[in-house]
Amino acid sequence: MNKKKYQIFISSTYKDLITARNKAMETILGLYQFPIGMEMFSADDSEQWEVIKQTINLSDYYIILIGHRYGSLTQEGISYTEKEYDYAKECKIPILTFIQDRNVPTTTDEREQDPSMSIKLNNFIDKVSATKMCDFWKKPEELPGKIAIALVKAFTANPQIGWTRVKGEKLQAVSSELAETISENRKLREKIEELEKLLVTQKPVLSVSLNSNDPIELTVPTLPSPSKYPQLLRRDHIPAHLTPYITDYDITSYNNSLPSKEEFEEYNKNTRYYHLKKASIDFDISIKNDGKLKAKDIFVTIELPDFVEVQDKFDSYKNVLPKNPIPKSLLEKAKEKYIKDNNIKPKTSFGVTGGLVALGSIIKPYSLEFSSTYDDIIPHLTKSQSINSWSSVKDKTITINVKNLIHTRQKTFDDFVLLPLKAGSGFINISIICEEYDEAENYTFPINVSK
Structure with missing residues (x-):
């Protein structure tokens, strides 16, 4: 007789197979093993x-x-018997299958009446029939012999842990060893908890500062009124004393040289943009690691409100007043010729001489405003892009990536400027994550644009 005792789980539907289950339990008990079934639990x-x-x-x-x-x-749409079978197979427990012959006579209570349930049953039988340890039976009286033979073969071919009775000194030794194992297990768990706490405290601690955390304040500049699209010049627009200086060909050429309305609107837009750029401020972004471990593959996303715009600082320094697409007025040219021919001296301040505006008083060197400093500024620009980091701007979002940032170190990106588009007050949204973080950290920074 086998000294090792096995626990054998019996699975089946209940009411229709009560007799078959009893035969299986009697057989297992006759082999001095432990049968166990779960029919006492509600489905x-x-x-x-x-x-x-x-x-x-x-x-x-x-x-x-x-x-x-x-x-x-079950809630999964399969029977509890099939669910038990799937779980036993998942646990790699040896399975012995016994299927009743499909042609035996049965009562109404012993057979499925719902066609959909019959289909599920047939699919289940196809699944379990694929195993090697599968046998068929017609009457419950056949089961004891079939189950006994199958179990004895399984005990020999595929022995399991089972239960073995231990007594005397051996039992005491096993008890002592078990107590020692439990104690070691407890100590190891405590050590693991300590190490896990240590890992948590040694994570990188990242922070993002904008403009050294100083308040971000911008002012919308006073913008000049948009230029008005000129009317086509006609002969009757020309004063009589200037008529000799302007031909019909001059009038036609002038009118043909005027820009389209779309081109003129673009000019006004770029002129407005030029003045907004003059009111821009530097926008520096610093990423710092105050933790005790190096941070890897850091991503920072900065989203700006709709009343400001971000630009690359290098592009901002290229700010030049757009050239007015309107050609010089024929009347102005005629006035100059008239003054020269008649030896008229214009006043040195705003005024009128002989009905003509003094031209020298309204000429301003707009085009020279940045020319003296542009070449001096460009060589001193520094770019934060490197092998270890990069940044990009799309719409109103800045994305920054830093490959590595060791503890106590800081990386600053000073490549950006902010432009005030309109008055407003709100927040800049900041998100930061790295390889060591389980999820991104999000916070905001206030920003204000006044008129």
């Missing part, structure tokens, strides 16, 4: 399913009896 009790799982886990072998009923369904 819809989710807590009982946890007990069933634990019982299957502790079993050495699994016997399944299949008749002509599929059984009640």
Whole structure:
């Protein structure tokens, strides 16, 4: 007789196979083994399913009896018998399958009446029939012999842990060893908890500062009124004393040289943009690691409100007043010729001489405003892009990546400027994450644009 005792789980539908289950239990007991079944648990009790799982886990072998009923369904749409079978297979417990012959006479209570349930049953039988340890039976009286033979073969070919009775000194030795193992296990768990706490405290601690955390304040500049699109010049627009200086050909050429309205609107837009750029401020972004570990693959996303715009600082320094696409007025040219021919001296201040505006008083060197400093500024620009980091701007979002940032170090990106588009008050949204973080950290920074 085998000194090792095995726990054998019996799975089946219940009411239609009561006799078959009893035969299986008697056979297992006759082999001095432990049968166990879960028919006492209600099918819809989710807590009982946890007990069933634990019982299957502790079993050495699994016997399944299949008749002509599929059984009640779980939330997954399969029967509890099939769910138990799938779990036993997942746990790699040896399975012995016994399927009742499909042609035996049965009563109404012993056979599925719902066609959909019959289909599920047939699919389940196809699944379990694929195993090597599968046998068929017609009457419950056939089961004891078939089950006994199958179990004895399984005990020999695929022995499991089972239960072995221990007594005397051996039992005491096992108890001492078990107590020592439990103690070591407890100490190891405590050590793991300490190490996990240590890892948490040694994570990188990243922070982002904007303009050294100084308040971000911008002012919308006073913008000049947009230029008005000129009217086409006609002969009757010309004063009589200037008529000799302007031909019909001059009038036609002038009118043809005027820009389209779309080109003129673009000029006004770029002129406005030029003045907004003059009111821009530097926008410096610093990423610091105050933690005790190096941070890897850091990503920072900065989203700006709609009343400001971000630009690359290098592009901002290229700010030049757009050239007016309107050609010089024919009347102005005629006035100059008239003054020269008549030896008229213009006043040195705003005024009128002989009905003509003094031209020298309204000429301003706009085009020279940045020319003296542009070449001096460009060589001193520094770019934050490197092998270890990069940054990009799309719409109103800045994305920054830093490959590595060791603890106590800081990386600053000073490549950006902010332009005030309109008055407004709100927040800049900041998100930061790195390889060591489980999730991104998000926070905001206030920003204000006044008129």
